[in-house]
Amino acid sequence: MNARKTQTPSINIGISASEREKIAHGLSALLADSYTLYLMTHNFHWNVTGPMFNTLHLMFMGQYTEQWNALDVIAERIRALGHPAPGTYKEFSRMSSISEVEGTPKATEMIRYLVDAQEATARTARDLFPVVNAANDQPTADLLTQRLEVHEKTAWMLRSLLEE
Numbered sequence: 001m002n003a004r005k006t007q008t009p010s011i012n013i014g015i016s017a018s019e020r021e022k023i024a025h026g027l028s029a030l031l032a033d034s035y036t037l038y039l040m041t042h043n044f045h046w047n048v049t050g051p052m053f054n055t056l057h058l059m060f061m062g063q064y065t066e067q068w069n070a071l072d073v074i075a076e077r078i079r080a081l082g083h084p085a086p087g088t089y090k091e092f093s094r095m096s097s098i099s100e101v102e103g104t105p106k107a108t109e110m111i112r113y114l115v116d117a118q119e120a121t122a123r124t125a126r127d128l129f130p131v132v133n134a135a136n137d138q139p140t141a142d143l144l145t146q147r148l149e150v151h152e153k154t155a156w157m158l159r160s161l162l163e164e
Contacts, residue, residue: 011082019135024083026128027140030147031074031086032095033121038067040101040117044110052107052161063114063154070147077143097124111158118155122148 011020045060075085086092093100098117105113125144132140 015081015135015137017082019131019137020081021083022131023128023135023137023140024078024081026124026131027074027078027081028083028086028091029095029097030121030124030128030144031071031078032092033098033117033124034067034071034074034147035092036096036098036100037114037117037121038064038071040098041067041114043101044114047104048107048110050107056107056110059157066150070150073143074147077140080139108162111161115155115158115162118151118158122151122155125151 011017015023041060041064045057045064048056048060075087078085086095097120101113125147128144129141132144
C-alpha cells in the first residue's frame with residue numbers, strides 16, 4: 001500500500017505569501033472592529049429607552065443585521081488568503097480599535113458611541129487600502145469599498161439624529 005501524504009496545497013493566486021499575510025492581518029483588524037461594532041449595536045438595540053425607542057430599536061436592528069452578515073464576508077476573505085480568521089472575544093478585544101462601552105448609556109450617548117465606532121471601522125478599512133493596492137488584490141479592495149460605503153453612510157445617518 002502506498003501511503004499518500006496529505007498536505008495543504010500552496011496558494012498561487014498572484015499575491016505573494018507575505019502580501020497575503022499583511023492583508024489578512026489588516027482584515028483581521030477590520031473583523032475585530034466589525035465584530036465589536038456589531039456587538040455594541042446589538043447591545044444598544046436591546047437596551048435603548050426613551051422617546052426615540054421605536055426609531056432607534058428598529059434602526060439598530062437593521063444595522064446589526066447588516067453587520068452580522070458582513071462578518072462572514074470578511075472572515076471568508078481572510079480564509080481565501082490562506083490564514084485563519086480570528087474568532088474569540090479575546091482576539092477581537094486585542095485587535096479592535098473600538099473600546100467596549102460600560103454600562104447602559106442614554107439613547108443620545110448610544111448614538112454618539114455608534115458614530116465613533118462606525119467611523120473607527122471605516123478608518124480601519126481605509127488604512128488597509130495601500131497594502132491591498134500594492135498587492136493588486138481587487139477582491140479585497142472591493143470588499144473594503146463596500147464596507148466603507150456602509151460605515152460612512154451609517155455614521156452620517158446616526159450623526160443626523162444628533163442635530164437639533
